[in-house]
Amino acid sequence: MTIRHIPWLRHAPKGGAAPIYLALAQALETAIRTGELQPGDQLPPQRTVAALMGVDLTTVTRAYGVARRRGLVDGAVGRGTFVRRPAEEDEVGLVDLSMNQPPQPRGLSIAASLRATTAEVLQRTDAATLMAYHPGLGALGQRAAGAAWLAPVLGDVAPERVQVCPGAQAALSALVWSLVGHGGTLVVEPLTYPGMLAIADQLGVRLIACPTDAEGLAPDALASICRRERPAALYVIPTMQNPTGVTMPLTRRQAIAQIATDHDLWIIEDDPYSRLMAEPPPGLAALAPARSFHIATLSKCLAPGLRLAFLVAPDGDRGAPAVEAVRSLAGMPAPLMSAVAASWIRDGTAEALLAGVRAEAAERRALAAARLPAAQGSPEAIHVWLPLPADWSAARLRAAAKARGLALVSAEAFAAGPGAANGVRISLGAPGRQEVLAEALAGIANLLGEAR
Incomplete structure (x- = not known):
């Protein structure tokens, strides 16, 4: 290994006015500030740096110590030294x-849970297999984990109805494309998720805003829209609605589910937030399972970086074309993150x-x-x-x-x-x-x- 392999060392020339240990610490700070080193990056072993710079080990140990005191790095014996994410108490600016x-x-x-689970997954799974293409939207075990995660909202769901998607946005796009299509009509709440507004604009979908009240969508207004406009689908966020925060009570959900059934209306139920509730109300997909697609991302209740969402398709075969559209447009979920999420669900993490x-x-x-x-x-x-x-x-x-x-x-x-x-x-x-x-x-x- 040479200095060429550790580019940030070039910021610490020997022979400067500052002691070399301070020059090394400053080189680290410069590399982090400019983005050359990112949070989570592992620094080379101190002995390696000492050999490359032609200094004794104590000098590098002092440099890493200065960087640690400045809040730039952290680490532990046997694990190594890593660039530290900005401390919460350092929050400045916007x-x-x-x-x-x-x-x-x-x-x-x-971070600790992710490190432990990733190591476990890599230990039990061949890395080449894990990093290869995988057919379908999640292995059966991952889909079963998704069904277990959604049980407080949907009750018992067959794993075969669950798809593991690379985020909710891709699944939503595919559903609107398949169920509504260019020139079709989609009913939404007057204030709704901006990502859905973007999807509708890109796909040429006509939106109709259904009036709401303090309990969410107004059933009489929705029924009237269905009779007058014959929309293809309803897109709704019934729990902790984005942005208004409204959660539909059970009676309102039952009314909306009945209207969808009466008017052959597909329901696209976007449900990022239900699992944040200790006792969430039943999802619309539990009340109208033959008419509903339920999408639950992990980004709003666990961590955005997982980039995973569970899609529950309707009972029966009528929803199969839409599921195939999701497979075609969304592609496979990241295998490593899917394995991590499934492990977390199974082991209680x-x-x-x-x-x-x-x-x-x-x-x-x-x-x-x-x-x-x-x-x-x-x-x-x-x-x-x-x-x-x-x-x-x-x-x-x-x-x-x-x-x-x-x-x-x-x-x-x-x-x-x-x-x-x-x-x-x-x-x-x-x-x-x-x-x-x-x-x-x-x-x-x-x-x-x-x-x-």
Whole structure:
């Protein structure tokens, strides 16, 4: 091995004014700051660096020690030294309240779980096989794990009905393409997931916004749309709706399921958040299994980096063409992440991580309730909806927040048509520390006070 194989060492020339151990530490900091070294990258052994630089081992040990004290690296005997992710207490600049993601689980390390499970998977599975192409959307064991994960929402589901997809967006795109198609009509909520708005735009799908009330979609309005427009499908987020936070009660779900059955309407049920609830209501796919496609991503309740979603297809053969479309357009899920997720579900790690996310999310939601009493959303939610008067400019509030270092997303990003409610969505999971979130929420409250 030469210095050419460890490019960051070129930042530490010998013979400079600073002692070589400080020059090495500064070289590490420079490489991390410029992105040459990324969080999680493993540094070479100290003896290797010492040999390449022509210095004694103690010099490199001191350099790594300085880097550790500066918060640049961490490690342990026998494991090695790794570039450290930015510490939560180092959070500076823009506080992201726009990206909906789960907070880090309370008292648990996803990194530690990922390292342990990945090692276990690689030990029991031939790496070449793992990295090869795999037919279908998940092995049967992975699909069975998905069925187990979804049981609190859907009850007992045959593993054969479960598909393992590389994220929810790919599955949603394929379903809309297959069930609705170019020029077809899709019913949505007036404020809905921006990713679905993008899909509809790309595929030339006509959207109809169904009126809602405090319990979600209005059944009479949906039935009227079905009679008048004969839409192909309904896209709905019935639990902790994005962005409004509304969760449909059981009676409302039963009414929507009955309308779909009566009018031969497909239901595309997007369900990122149900598992955040200790006792989630039954999914629409449990109430209308012959009419529903249920999609549940792991990105909002465990970790976005898993890039996995479970798709539950309808009973019977009518949904088979849509499932084939998902296979054609989405392709296979990443085998390693699929194996990790299935292992976590089987051995209880997923439930433990979920419990940690729930605990942290509940405390963050309580912070939002205290500082922004008008914010709407479930007690376990990772986002809230802050309604604004119709004559207020949500875009102006968003711009004012950005000027104070706060990133928000406002109603126009979610609007499926004119006349949608005014407001901003505030995501609670991205800030690393509760103190940072609390200060950001107080900043929004101050902006609202000034606007009055």
